[in-house]
């Protein structure tokens with residue numbers, strides 16, 4: 001079972017919230033492995049082009065690197081056992097171990113020292129970063145030495161010609177998904193992604209060095225014999241398609257490409273559980289506020305089944321997974337204008353997050369409600385019909401009761417009441433959770449109605465009405 005570490009993502013994004021100014025000052029507190037670094041006087045942590053800028057020298061020296069400075073060319077050189085980094089003040093291009101790396105914002109001179117984007121520091125120095133918004137402090141954690149890390153399962157390293165140095169067993173990627181403007185990559189093992197944006201056409205490229213697809217990957221989403229696959233980003237205005245492939249065999253590298261409809265910026269966060277989150281942002285407008293910011297209610301909506309798990313099959317040959325997704329996307333559309341709710345989807349396309357992942361997502365986000373959308377079926381009883389709603393933990397009873405009332409009104413089907421059942425997504429959700437069985441795809445009459453756009457729209461509106469009543473909005 002994977003653990004989504006959304007908390008770190010949230011913490012990371014908190015500081016990015018509503019600072020639209022060019023250089024909003026925050027504070028001077030930077031901690032490295034729990035120790036406060038002394039930031040030179042006159043240096044402020046500031047936001048430049050949506051990048052938090054931190055003083056480079058104190059962090060690099062704190063990590064035991066040697067820092068050199070050439071006043072004439074404005075070049076900073078950072079050297080340690082593993083790498084050499086060269087940066088030039090006011091220049092977007094850095095050189096890391098001889099290769100060019102583009103910075104999201106150029107290093108700037110502040111009070112006689114250079115400040116660089118926090119993201120660059122975390123990526124190039126392998127640091128984990130979090131931010132305490134209350135205390136306005138950045139916490140940096142240096143990488144754990146290899147011998148302290150949990151052993152990775154042994155993996156055969158592909159043998160290739162050429163006599164290059166043997167590399168460590170690649171980390172494995174278990175799933176790649178895109179929802180709500182976020183690319184989520186679940187990996188086991190340490191991954192150091194490198195991200196770039198391309199134009200003509202607009203793309204965002206995420207390279208995952210020293211990674212391979214896990215044996216589970218192809219079960220959850222498309223992966224062909226050539227170790228590549230793609231999915232449409234249904235319901236996303238920003239992204240048309242997600243492509244991924246084993247881009248390089250030696251060293252084994254997975255490349256993920258988002259085909260964008262317009263230029264985008266991004267923020268990257270990672271956590272110790274292996275979840276990599278790339279959040280798309282509009283260039284110049286600042287990143288999306290974190291989920292649940294400003295007292296918003298967090299709603300996790302789960303379109304049941306997906307990909308190879310089609311759910312039940314309707315009497316007309318239609319698949320439950322498509323009905324569930326269609327209704328879910330309609331709810332998402334209706335909630336776009338609802339400012340009091342932050343909606344997160346477990347899937348927004350034809351993919352299959354595991355049941356554990358769906359519940360975990362809600363738990364990690366401390367969701368105020370988790371609603372799983374399904375359609376029913378009893379194949380040997382074609383007359384079975386109606387709407388029923390489930391909960392399992394007692395904290396889901398009120399949610400289920402209110403949702404059922406509105407759902408029933410919307411469907412106009414027979415009332416099969418609110419029930420309890422040990423469904424995994426309900427059992428494993430910590431917060432209020434409910435599962436809706438809208439109607440019976442095995443019933444010809446209901447199946448025909450449920451296929452119509454009108455009906456799905458009505459159900460979506462019913463779900464919205466229910467959730468608003470539950471949240472008292």
Ligand SMILES: [Zn+2]
Nearest residue numbers: 304311374375
């Ligand atoms: Zn189902």
